[in-house]
Amino acid sequence: MAKKRKVGNLLGLAVLSYLTQGPTHPYDLGRTLRAHGDDRSLKFTHGSLYMVFQQLEKAGFVAPVETGRAGLRPERTVYAMTDAGLRELRDWLRELVAEPEHEYPRFVTALSLIGALPPDEVVELLTTRLSRLTEVRASTRQEIDAALARDVHPLFLVEEEYRLALLDTEAGFVENLLGRIAGWRSAWSAAVSGGKS
Amino acid sequence: MAKKRKVGNLLGLAVLSYLTQGPTHPYDLGRTLRAHGDDRSLKFTHGSLYMVFQQLEKAGFVAPVETGRAGLRPERTVYAMTDAGLRELRDWLRELVAEPEHEYPRFVTALSLIGALPPDEVVELLTTRLSRLTEVRASTRQEIDAALARDVHPLFLVEEEYRLALLDTEAGFVENLLGRIAGWRSAWSAAVSGGKS
DNA sequence: TCTATCATGTAACCAGTTACATGATTTT
DNA sequence: AAAATCATGTAACTGGTTACATGATAGA
Numbered sequence: 202m203a204k205k206r207k208v209g210n211l212l213g214l215a216v217l218s219y220l221t222q223g224p225t226h227p228y229d230l231g232r233t234l235r236a237h238g239d240d241r242s243l244k245f246t247h248g249s250l251y252m253v254f255q256q257l258e259k260a261g262f263v264a265p266v267e268t269g270r271a272g273l274r275p276e277r278t279v280y281a282m283t284d285a286g287l288r289e290l291r292d293w294l295r296e297l298v299a300e301p302e303h304e305y306p307r308f309v310t311a312l313s314l315i316g317a318l319p320p321d322e323v324v325e326l327l328t329t330r331l332s333r334l335t336e337v338r339a340s341t342r343q344e345i346d347a348a349l350a351r352d353v354h355p356l357f358l359v360e361e362e363y364r365l366a367l368l369d370t371e372a373g374f375v376e377n378l379l380g381r382i383a384g385w386r387s388a389w390s391a392a393v394s395g396g397k398s
Numbered sequence: 399m400a401k402k403r404k405v406g407n408l409l410g411l412a413v414l415s416y417l418t419q420g421p422t423h424p425y426d427l428g429r430t431l432r433a434h435g436d437d438r439s440l441k442f443t444h445g446s447l448y449m450v451f452q453q454l455e456k457a458g459f460v461a462p463v464e465t466g467r468a469g470l471r472p473e474r475t476v477y478a479m480t481d482a483g484l485r486e487l488r489d490w491l492r493e494l495v496a497e498p499e500h501e502y503p504r505f506v507t508a509l510s511l512i513g514a515l516p517p518d519e520v521v522e523l524l525t526t527r528l529s530r531l532t533e534v535r536a537s538t539r540q541e542i543d544a545a546l547a548r549d550v551h552p553l554f555l556v557e558e559e560y561r562l563a564l565l566d567t568e569a570g571f572v573e574n575l576l577g578r579i580a581g582w583r584s585a586w587s588a589a590v591s592g593g594k595s
Numbered sequence: 596t597c598t599a600t601c602a603t604g605t606a607a608c609c610a611g612t613t614a615c616a617t618g619a620t621t622t623t
Numbered sequence: 624a625a626a627a628t629c630a631t632g633t634a635a636c637t638g639g640t641t642a643c644a645t646g647a648t649a650g651a
Contacts, residue, residue: 210610211507218511228631242510244502249611251632256610277631294515297508299523301530301568305441306501310408311494312557313439314415318491326496333498354585355578360509363571370567371498374560381552388551407638425603445640448604453638474603 206293207260212245213253214297217262217282217290224266224281227254242360254280262286308371320382320389327375327382334375338368403490404457409442410450411494414459414479414487421463421478424451439557451477459483505568517579517586524572524579531572535565 219230227250234240245253257263263286267279282290315323345361355362382389416427424447431437442450454460460483464476479487512520542558552559579586 211502211504214507215511218514221514226631232630239510241500242502242506246612247631248613248633252611290514294508294511295519295523297504298512298515298520299526299530301527301534302504303438304503305408305439306503307408307494307499309439309557309560310411311491312560313436314412314491315495315556316553317415317418317487318495322492323495326492329496330498333496337498354582356513356582356585359512359575360506363506363509363568366567366571367564370563371560374563378556385551385553388553423603429602443640444603445605445642446638449639 204296206289208253208256208262208289210249210253210256212243212249213257213262214290214293215239215243216250216253216257217286217293220263220280220282220286221290224279226277226279227251228277257286260285260289262289316389320386324379324382327379331372331375331379334368334372338365338372341365341368401493403486405450405453405459405486407446407450407453409440409446410454410459411487411490412436412440413447413450413454414483414490417460417477417479417483418487421476423474423476424448425474454483457482457486459486513586517583521576521579524576528569528572528576531565531569535562535569538562538565 215234216230219225219233225233228247231245231247231250234243234245254263258265258280262283263280264283265278266281318326341361341364345358345365348358348361349355412431413427416422416430422430425444428442428444428447431440431442451460455462455477459480460477461480462475463478515523538558538561542555542562545555545558546552
């Protein structure tokens with residue numbers, strides 16, 4: 202069902218999650234997120250963080266505490282999580298884990314329009330993709346292993362393992378597709394419209 | 399590398415793709431897209447279509463032709479693809495097919511924050527997810543079969559087959575995860591912060 | 596004929612990104 | 624001591640979504 206949340210951006214969820222460890226200000230949270238490598242599963246920038254804090258505040262999930270207190274650095278506002286915030290965090294996470302949502306990965310879209318390219322070219326492009334996929338797979342694998350070597354608990358690596366699984370599936374699918382395209386040449390040309398380049 | 403496109407929204411790509419069949423106006427294209435079930439691989443609404451046409455026009459990829467011509471229905475503007483538009487379509491598609499991009503599926507994010515929920519609850523939630531996944535899988539399968547029965551060429555179903563593969567992988571991963579969680583109870587509690595609810 | 600739904604579009608709003616601003620450290 | 628970079632924030636812009644407007648058929 203995916204109810205309409207007051208704050209929809211998943212970055213907001215991460216913020217709430219980190220605020221359970223105590224109050225902070227947006228800039229600092231940014232550093233923390235990057236330090237923890239959360240930027241691999243979350244898209245955000247400097248600016249978007251201030252944005253989300255603002256939204257969370259309007260929604261009543263966080264509230265400013267120590268505002269104004271400046272070491273000798275620029276002014277800054279420190280926020281803490283509210284009770285409503287904690288509830289939202291839990292509820293939201295529950296939903297995300299329990300209910301798969303319909304998503305729109307770019308490759309899916311590309312596939313749905315692929316008929317607009319001539320088959321020979323598609324074969325070539327897919328081959329390129331395959332090798333890129335192999336590279337990404339390797340580097341992800343490496344990062345996981347490195348983390349494990351540093352004694353990071355696997356609990357904190359599940360998302361990367363999941364990515365790995367997805368990469369393998371994609372590679373398999375692409376290979377399989379490559380195999381089938383040859384047989385489709387005739388139906389394909391019926392779909393393509395323009396000429397070269 | 400993913401160069402910065404003048405129009406970034408994939409809906410724009412779909413528009414260009416359909417415009418190879420001849421000029422139309424936004425509203426009509428909307429109907430067509432839904433009729434073709436493209437709304438399964440593309441997220442759009444009435445409003446966003448007008449948006450994208452506007453952007454495409456500013457970028458020089460489409461140009462108005464028959465503007466003003468009203469049957470007796472409201473005013474409407476018919477657009478046709480330009481040469482630049484055709485080039486963009488091809489180039490963009492090539493990139494999408496050849497180069498995998500780093501994406502942020504919601505489940506990945508959820509996994510990365512899952513430590514904020516107690517393990518027993520996570521087990522329960524994942525079990526729920528598993529059954530939802532089975533449902534989705536079944537209905538996707540069904541849609542594919544129905545289409546095949548209607549003699550739709552498999553070329554136009556690749557994206558759904560790909561989804562199927564992803565669903566299977568996800569289900570497998572979740573099952574596997576369920577198995578491993580039991581052993582993690584101790585490390586897990588160290589990560590959880592708050593109390594109940 | 597009244598009401599619903601279709602057909603078409605614009606305007607107002609909200610979220611996210613990029614660019615700008617400014618004092619404090621660190622590096623060269 | 625000049626240049627670079629860090630720390631912190633605001634403002635301006637751009638893209639996308641939602642809500643509104645209005646005439647035209649079609650169904651009750």
